[in-house]
Amino acid sequence: MCLPHAVQDGIKGTLPLYRGTLDAARSIVRQEGYQALYAGLAPAVLGAGVAWGVYFFTYNRAKERYRAWQGSSGKLPAHLHLASAAEAGTLVCFVTNPLWVAKTRLQLQQRQVLAASSAATAAAAAAPYRGLVDCLVKIGRQEGIRGLYKGLVPSLFLVSHGAIQFAVIRSRLQQRVDPSRSVRYVGVAHALRLTLRREGLAGLYRGLAPNVLRVMPQSAITFVVYESIMKWLQPPPRQGSSRPS
Structure with missing residues (x-):
């Protein structure tokens, strides 16, 4: 639900305008039903599973490599954890x-269809x-590899979890090209400049x-499940020995 609000840039097009989070939720449910709140669920679930799996595997392998590089099996310094x-x-x-x-x-996509103001606009869409599969195939066929990697640069900035919020920028770059819009975002720098000039910080x-409401429970559940599975996978201590602290 954060995505429709994040791409609201005030530029005329087929996307409806929302006054805030609650207004977006009410409008989506009223116009499209509760199932619309779960649009894009398949790639979200698949993406989250792949992302966390790749992250934890690569993170642990990187720490092992840095320990070997240091010639020590002890704790890594903070900068190597960050690396x-x-x-x-x-x-x-x-x-x-x-x-x-x-x-x-x-x-x-459904909001774009519902917000089409005329038959001509709807026909142009x-x-x-x-x-999911149809979406990936069509993007690859129509836009090439660059289409599949739109928004990659702001995603790389998000790796550092800095104070600057680039997720808006990423969403605006990744949305489908709308021929009825007077402005198109053509890159990270252009999207950032245009957003700041038109909407401010x-x-x-x-x-x-x-x-935030989505990320907080998602992260908490992820780490609880991860720690629980790691404990379950650890072999039981041998009889007469104690697990090291």
């Missing part, structure tokens, strides 16, 4: 970016995607509230 996390996050971006592009397109934080 390991950056390596893992970068690989995740390259592996999962096509799935996030598909998620963005699938979440926005591209045929909707029939699902607040434009970079559109969709922040629902995004």
